[in-house]
Amino acid sequence: MDTAARSPALISWNEGPAQAAITSFVARVTTEGGPDFVPPADRIAVFDNDGTLWAEQPMYFQLAFALDRVKALAPQHPEWKTQEPFRPLLAGDVKAFLAGGEHAIVAAIAAAHSGVTTEEFAGIVREWLTTAQHPRDGRRYLDHVYQPMIELLDYLRANGFKTFIVSGGGVEFMRCFAESAYGIPPEQVIGSQGKLRFEELDGKPALLKLPDIQFVDDGPGKPAGIQTFLGRRPIAAFGNSDGDLQMLQWTTSGSGLRFGLIVHHTDAEREWAYDRQSPVGKLDQALDAAAAGGWTVVDMRKDWKQVFAFESTAGAQRQALPTTR
Amino acid sequence: MDTAARSPALISWNEGPAQAAITSFVARVTTEGGPDFVPPADRIAVFDNDGTLWAEQPMYFQLAFALDRVKALAPQHPEWKTQEPFRPLLAGDVKAFLAGGEHAIVAAIAAAHSGVTTEEFAGIVREWLTTAQHPRDGRRYLDHVYQPMIELLDYLRANGFKTFIVSGGGVEFMRCFAESAYGIPPEQVIGSQGKLRFEELDGKPALLKLPDIQFVDDGPGKPAGIQTFLGRRPIAAFGNSDGDLQMLQWTTSGSGLRFGLIVHHTDAEREWAYDRQSPVGKLDQALDAAAAGGWTVVDMRKDWKQVFAFESTAGAQRQALPTTR
Numbered sequence: 001m002d003t004a005a006r007s008p009a010l011i012s013w014n015e016g017p018a019q020a021a022i023t024s025f026v027a028r029v030t031t032e033g034g035p036d037f038v039p040p041a042d043r044i045a046v047f048d049n050d051g052t053l054w055a056e057q058p059m060y061f062q063l064a065f066a067l068d069r070v071k072a073l074a075p076q077h078p079e080w081k082t083q084e085p086f087r088p089l090l091a092g093d094v095k096a097f098l099a100g101g102e103h104a105i106v107a108a109i110a111a112a113h114s115g116v117t118t119e120e121f122a123g124i125v126r127e128w129l130t131t132a133q134h135p136r137d138g139r140r141y142l143d144h145v146y147q148p149m150i151e152l153l154d155y156l157r158a159n160g161f162k163t164f165i166v167s168g169g170g171v172e173f174m175r176c177f178a179e180s181a182y183g184i185p186p187e188q189v190i191g192s193q194g195k196l197r198f199e200e201l202d203g204k205p206a207l208l209k210l211p212d213i214q215f216v217d218d219g220p221g222k223p224a225g226i227q228t229f230l231g232r233r234p235i236a237a238f239g240n241s242d243g244d245l246q247m248l249q250w251t252t253s254g255s256g257l258r259f260g261l262i263v264h265h266t267d268a269e270r271e272w273a274y275d276r277q278s279p280v281g282k283l284d285q286a287l288d289a290a291a292a293g294g295w296t297v298v299d300m301r302k303d304w305k306q307v308f309a310f311e312s313t314a315g316a317q318r319q320a321l322p323t324t325r
Numbered sequence: 326m327d328t329a330a331r332s333p334a335l336i337s338w339n340e341g342p343a344q345a346a347i348t349s350f351v352a353r354v355t356t357e358g359g360p361d362f363v364p365p366a367d368r369i370a371v372f373d374n375d376g377t378l379w380a381e382q383p384m385y386f387q388l389a390f391a392l393d394r395v396k397a398l399a400p401q402h403p404e405w406k407t408q409e410p411f412r413p414l415l416a417g418d419v420k421a422f423l424a425g426g427e428h429a430i431v432a433a434i435a436a437a438h439s440g441v442t443t444e445e446f447a448g449i450v451r452e453w454l455t456t457a458q459h460p461r462d463g464r465r466y467l468d469h470v471y472q473p474m475i476e477l478l479d480y481l482r483a484n485g486f487k488t489f490i491v492s493g494g495g496v497e498f499m500r501c502f503a504e505s506a507y508g509i510p511p512e513q514v515i516g517s518q519g520k521l522r523f524e525e526l527d528g529k530p531a532l533l534k535l536p537d538i539q540f541v542d543d544g545p546g547k548p549a550g551i552q553t554f555l556g557r558r559p560i561a562a563f564g565n566s567d568g569d570l571q572m573l574q575w576t577t578s579g580s581g582l583r584f585g586l587i588v589h590h591t592d593a594e595r596e597w598a599y600d601r602q603s604p605v606g607k608l609d610q611a612l613d614a615a616a617a618g619g620w621t622v623v624d625m626r627k628d629w630k631q632v633f634a635f636e637s638t639a640g641a642q643r644q645a646l647p648t649t650r
Binding site: 041196228246 | 471487496510511513518520521522523531532545548549552554556557561571574575578626
C-alpha cells in the first residue's frame with residue numbers, strides 16, 4: 001500500500017489537537033513491528049449516527065420521518081384525528097405532540113415502522129429521503145451528513161479499518177442510506193430493532209415489521225449490541241452524547257492502544273450548539289468522562305473547516321430549493 | 326483474478342449432480358456480462374452450522390458442552406444433585422436427563438451459558454473444545470467439521486462470496502471456533518442470543534451473560550435474523566434440517582438466480598444416517614420442499630469422497646487418542 005492510498009486527506013479538518021490525535025492513533029496501530037500495532041482484522045471502528053455522522057436537530061431525523069409517515073397514514077386511521085397522542089400532530093401542532101413525551105414518540109415510531117414488509121419499508125424510507133426537506137434550510141436530510149466525518153471514515157478504511165455504525169436509530173431505517181452516504185454496507189450497521197414475522201404474502205415469503213421492540217441499541221445497549229452483532233471489541237469509538245458513554249467505555253477499556261472521540265456541537269452558526277441541557281443529544285456525563293478518560297473532544301466550531309458539503313457552493317444550492325416548509 | 330485463484334478444488338466432492346450444480350451456479354453468477362451476473366457485494370451465502378458444517382450426533386455439540394459445564398459447576402450447586410432436572414444427569418444417566426425434554430435442555434443451556442462475562446465464557450468454551458472428546462471416536466468435537474463444506478466455503482469466497490453462519494446455535498459459542506475452523510470472522514456469525522448486561526466488575530466495564538433469551542435464530546427466526554443482522558437477502562443458502570426451511574425459502578424466493586442446498590445425512594458408516602424421524606436434525610418438510618423447489622440435495626454417502634479430514638490418516642490418529650469415554 002503506498003502512502004497516497006493510506007492517507008485520503010482529512011481536508012475539512014483544521015490542524016489542531018483533534019486532527020493530530022486521530023492521525024497519531026492511526027499511525028501507531030498501523031506501524032508494523034511497532035509496540036501498538038493492531039492486525040487489520042482487529043481494526044474495528046464504531047460510529048454513532050445521530051449527531052456524530054449526521055445532524056440530529058431540531059429532532060432526530062428518524063422521528064421527523066415517523067411524524068411525516070403518521071400524517072401520510074392518517075386518512076386510513078380517521079380515529080387518530082380525535083385521539084391522543086396523534087390529535088395535536090394532525091392538527092399541525094408538533095410542539096404539543098412532542099410534549100406528550102416518550103409515550104407519544106414511541107407511538108409514532110411504532111405506527112410509522114410496522115405493518116409493512118421490510119422491502120416496502122425500505123421503499124418508503126428511500127422515497128422520504130429523496131423528498132422530505134429539513135425545516136431549517138429546505139435541503140434534503142441527507143445533505144446534513146458531516147463532511148469531516150465522511151473523510152474520517154474514508155481515512156480509517158484506507159488504513160485497514162472496518163467501519164460500523166452502532167446507533168440507537170432503527171437498523172432498517174439507517175441501512176437505506178448508510179452505504180451511499182457513508183460507504184458502510186448493511187451488514188455493518190447495528191441499531192435498534194423491531195420484531196419481524198416471517199410469513200407468506202401473496203404466495204411469496206415476506207418479513208413483516210411488527211410494532212414490538214426487539215432490542216434497543218442505546219446507552220448500555222451499545223456494548224451489548226456490539227458484542228452480539230460484531231463479536232469483537234472495537235479499538236476506536238466515535239460518539240457525541242451520553243447515549244454513547246458505555247460504548248466509549250467498553251471500547252477504550254480494552255487492552256492495547258484505544259481511541260475514543262466525542263463530537264461536541266459548538267457551532268450555532270453552521271450547525272447547532274448544545275450539550276448538557278439539550279433534550280436531543282444530551283452530552284453531560286460523557287463530556288466529563290472524556291476529560292477523565294483522555295478521549296478526544298472535537299470542538300466543531302474550531303476543528304471543522306467545513307461542516308456540510310453544501311457549504312462550499314452554498315449560495316447556488318440555496319436558490320435551487322425552497323427554504324419554506 | 327486468475328483461474329487458479331478462483332477455483333480452489335472441491336477435492337472431497339465426487340463428480341455428480343451436487344458438485345455440478347454448485348459449480349454451475351457459481352460460474353453463472355460470476356460471469357460478467359452474463360444474464361445471471363451478481364455483483365460481489367450481493368454474493369451473500371448463508372450456512373447453517375449443526376449438521377451442515379459440522380456433525381450434530383448423538384446430540385448437538387453445544388448441548389454436550391452444556392452438560393459438561395453443568396457437571397463442572399455442580400460442586401457450587403449442591404442442590405442440583407437432588408433436584409430436577411439435573412439430578413439424573415449428575416447421577417450419570419444422560420438418557421433420563423434428556424427424557425426431561427425441552428425444559429431440561431433449556432435449564433442446562435441457561436446454567437452453562439450465564440453468570441459469567443462474555444470473555445470468561447469464551448475462555449471456557451475454548452478450553453472445552455481443546456479437551457472434550459466425542460463419545461463415538463474420542464476425537465475432539467472440532468475434528469467433526471465436514472471437509473467438503475470447508476472446501477465449499479473456500480471455493481465460494483475465492484469467487485467473491487461473503488460467507489455467513491446462520492444457526493440456531495449460540496452466537497457466543499460458535500464465534501469461539503468459526504474463524505479458525507471455517508474462516509468465518511465473528512461479525513459474520515449469526516445465531517441465537519442470550520441477553521447481556523453491561524456493568525462494572527472490579528472497576529472495569531464487562532458484559533455479563535444473563536440466562537434470558539434475546540433471540541432464537543431457528544426456523545422462521547432465520548430469515549428474521551438474516552434481515553436484522555445482515556440486512557441483505559442472500560443468494561445462496563445451505564442447510565440440513567427443517568430448521569433451515571424458512572431460510573432456504575427466503576433465500577431462493579428472491580429475484581434472479583438463487584441457490585439452495587440441503588445436506589442429507591445418508592452415511593451411517595462414516596457419519597450418521599437420519600432424516601424424517603430423527604429427534605436431532607429432523608429433515609422432513611425441508612426434504613419435500615427441496616424436491617418441489619429444485620434445491621440441490623447432497624447425498625453424503627455418494628457425493629462426498631471424504632467426510633472428515635481425519636479419515637485420510639485415520640489409523641494413525643485413532644491410536645493417538647483413547648476412544649473410550
